[in-house]
Amino acid sequence: MKLLITGSAGFVGSHLAERFLSEGHQVIGVDNYLSGQRRNTELLRAYPNFTFVEADVSLGLPEVEGQLDWVLHFASPASPPHYQEHPIATLMVGAQGTQNSLELAKQHNAGFLLASTSEVYGDPLVHPQPESYWGHVNPNGVRSCYDEAKRYAEAITMAYHRQHGVNTRIIRIFNTYGPRMRADDGRVVTNFVHQALRGEALTIYGDGSQTRSFQFVSDLVEGIVRLMNAPKSSDVHNPVNLGNPDEFTMLDFAKQVRDTINPSLEIVHGPAAHDDPRQRKPDISRADALLGWAPRVKLTEGLAQTIAAFRQDQEVAQTPRAEADWATT
Template sequence: MNAIDSPSKKRILVTGGAGFLGSHLCTRLLADGNHVICLDNFYTGSPDNIRSLVRTPAFEVIDHDVTSPIDLQVDEIYNLACPASPIHYQRAPLQTLKTCFMGAMNMLELAQATGAKILQASTSEVYGDPHVHPQPETYWGHVNPIGVRSCYDEGKRAAETLFFDYHRQFGVRIKVARIFNTYGPNMRPDDGRVVSNFIVQALRGEGLTIYGDGTQTRSFCYVDDLIEGFIRLMASDDTVTGPINLGTPAEFTMRELAELTTSLIGSTGGILHLPLPADDPTQRKPDISRAREVLGWQPTVALEAGLARTIEYFRGVV
């Protein structure tokens, strides 16, 4: 029997597997001895992210859009497929909303048909511009349903609804992870997220663009820590459905992040202030008490160390 066909190995589907998070997840799952199927339509995912994996016999790539059903035999599904940066999801808001909803439904149908466990990569954006700080999973959020970010925010909220209704009505084994700002290698230089923006601008000697006065906060989780959270959540007992916050409780202002980035790179481009985008949250910080208690998980990579690794990656692509 071929090693990749061994019954001890799981067949695991990762939608959005060529994206930033998906490529790291595929790498980890392969290292753990699984057969991994990477499904991606390459709208924001990149073949470069998985180039080192394609020679691995236990790795498959399928060019497919999750808004269309697919028939596969799998043991676990990680549903990560969706544009995650405002630049990309606002460029195609209807497709983003369709990906959130129809993509989730198609993967849930596949999970129901195969008996697979399925994890939804949800987001801290379900909390909107929060009135509760830090944000626990019990907080229902403060979201604009008709704004420019709504295709993503409300799309992810609707996907969570689908997951819990499939669980209640059909007994599908679900896991819902709410991801807070994550960064690391394989981010796109043009994705418009603050960490990649700052690093790329600093490496190019440009001014770092801060939207608003720079006092708004985010909590930044290094990608390896997040992937460990995914793995632990998927491996948890079936009674653990989530949602569970995955992120770091260390909170930084945009100005603090800009200053740390320029210090690590040695940039002298200064800071350029631009108007704050519509519906941009002023605070974002997870309460990870549930992750600590249920998964024994918490981040281990400090921001300065994670930024240094990310900067090293971007030096090779910018």
Template sequence: MKKILITGAAGFLGSHLCDRFIKEGYKVIGMDNFITGDKKNIEHLLNNSNFEFIDHDVTEYIKFEGSLDYILHFASPASPIDYLKIPIQTLKVGSLGTHNLLGLAKAKNSRMLIASTSEIYGDPLVHPQTEDYYGNVNTIGPRGVYDEAKRFQESITMAYHRFHGVETRIVRIFNTYGPRMRLNDGRVIPAFMGQALRGEDLTVFGDGSQTRSFCYVDDEVEGIYRLLLSDYAEPVNIGNPHEITIKDFAEEIIKLTGTTQKIIYKDLPVNDPMQRQPDISLAKKLLGWEPKVGREEGMKITFEYFKNLTEEELHKSEHKDFTGFINK
């Protein structure tokens, strides 16, 4: 039985990856410190004999006994509210955390895949974004803590691959959605869904002409799975290339939820990307992968998930107290 370590296992995407690799017959070791993850995302796995959980911060030394075939590094704040509130921890998980895990991969002769992001492209001057585009990122802007953490993560991963011969893979993830997302975490879909379900007007930043491309979580996981098992070490975009403006998307949400809210407009955040669309030609060629779930189908599933949240979950603030992590 192959053994895989998945960091960020209690997060939205990490928990779905745990499910997938258990389904594929792997022994899964999940690791998380719950700074942004949620125990309820992995509760269904805790009695599974093929799942083990370790409560640990990857920025601290990682001691691991026994063999290890694969590592998936998905530990990182991923929403604007999180990484703006805990900027130092965001930088540390991308740098120290990645360094620790690459050292573990080297010691265990494991293949390691890191979760990079479309945010490494910044506010792109090339559209759609291809893997050979270097990006347009403000290193000292408020979003720089996330963007640069991920860019450094890619750099150190390739350094370990070239200098130490570690088998590495890099996935650049574009906007992904589905069940287990957190409400009110600053990302477009849970923000709109939460507002619609609470009867609030939908907030669009800027004039709504900026675009995003949304990939359903099952498609994202499939692409990541194929990339891990491929022979390609350089970055690969995994996302859905079907682009939509935020204004049009807000109108879709209002129609989907059957609510009567208005769209209200607020100032655009600093360095918010105006365009986001992956070129997935490389993924199609290398992995035979492309998304299968259309936005209409995926959004219905996601809305059903949010509809079934309790009133307490729907109305409570999802902004956690990160005081103990700020100066770490």
């Protein structure tokens, strides 16, 4: 196949691109490095079937010669510090970037997959969250630039499917972690692991009773591939939750990270983040029934791989020659 992946230099986008490249497919990566990392592009350049275009998908996508089989839209800041720093760009990539990607898929009669998010559920009043739940979202709060961008992206994706017959897929990604996350990602996994590796106290924002569910990136990629390969049906176009239903309080998760790296570290509390969801847990019964999918990587195994990768990143960043390269990522 020939696939175009927007956000190919990002955490999830780079893992997805590598999966397809390792299977012999052609991948065109597109990224403007607003939140992606140049080192991820360099890693993918090792594959002969990879080509890269540096571009802002909100402004347009490159012309593609020959037949394109899939367009996968993963471009967007995904962590609160990043999308709150770039709220307009986040809204634009969810709106105009999604439409540009859909137009390219329509032009080539290609499949289209949208990376949506569990954030469309907001601070949920239903627990766990099934795809049928419409959400409880603050439309003008500090997180709304991301939440509403993704909700709009889902709406226009379904509009292109209904009006133009585009073969669409929508995934709602729950908290995902693994190697290649940015050190300044700002989400709980990177915060806790990097604090622990530096020998610092682990900071919990709020009382620590809020819950999250964590899936390893390879499980997410497997779910994406299965959804792309699913036979066409009226049901396959509707959103699908991809996440791990094992639920942890932030306090329990902090203790697990601390005990894995340095049991002597303290756990401290800071003020709760604005509009921070109190509970987040996916109902994955639809993914199970439609795709035969469920996450396989246990938290202990995934954390071990993630911590090892973060340790290596720190060692590389501390070498004199690498410091300049690290600053560009």
